Amino acid sequence: MIHPDSFYSKNDYATPHQSLSMWNSIRKNLRLPSKFVLMTDRRSFVFGMAASLLLMFSAVGVYTTVRSAVEYGQPPEIKLDQAYQSAIREFEKVALQTTKVNQSNLTQELLLTRKEQLHMLETAINELRKETNSHDLSEMKRARLRHLYGLKLKLLQEMVEQGEIEL
Numbered sequence: 001m002i003h004p005d006s007f008y009s010k011n012d013y014a015t016p017h018q019s020l021s022m023w024n025s026i027r028k029n030l031r032l033p034s035k036f037v038l039m040t041d042r043r044s045f046v047f048g049m050a051a052s053l054l055l056m057f058s059a060v061g062v063y064t065t066v067r068s069a070v071e072y073g074q075p076p077e078i079k080l081d082q083a084y085q086s087a088i089r090e091f092e093k094v095a096l097q098t099t100k101v102n103q104s105n106l107t108q109e110l111l112l113t114r115k116e117q118l119h120m121l122e123t124a125i126n127e128l129r130k131e132t133n134s135h136d137l138s139e140m141k142r143a144r145l146r147h148l149y150g151l152k153l154k155l156l157q158e159m160v161e162q163g164e165i166e167l
Contacts, residue, residue: 077142084149091156092118114159121152 014022071079125148132141 081142081145084146088149088152088156092152114155117155118152121148121155124148125152 125145128141128145128148132138
């Protein structure tokens, strides 16, 4: 059997100078990896970005399709109720911002009373909504809700007619 110590002789080992020049030559001939990894992987990066954009647009398309299908499937009573809500909410927002405060015939107390009345009507509407879910189609509850909406619109109309809200 060959003994590891006798495999190489002392003359077979490289001198420190030879070893250094050999490693320098190896380093020169080796190609180091590029510092710009993005440049070598440009194709996969572009494909990944394109795939993510397609997934995003697909998700948005599915979301809008499902949402419109749900809205289309609602009964007309619920659509009408939602229209009342959004119209009154928007009108009330704009109307209360343009309320005249410094009019001679309008006092702070009247303005506060009007706002309190609007708040009480809104509270009553919200309580009625909490009692029933939004898909409840009973005629009595819808009539009560229409009555509350009518009172709120009547109050806002009075404020417009008396000049409390400037249009």
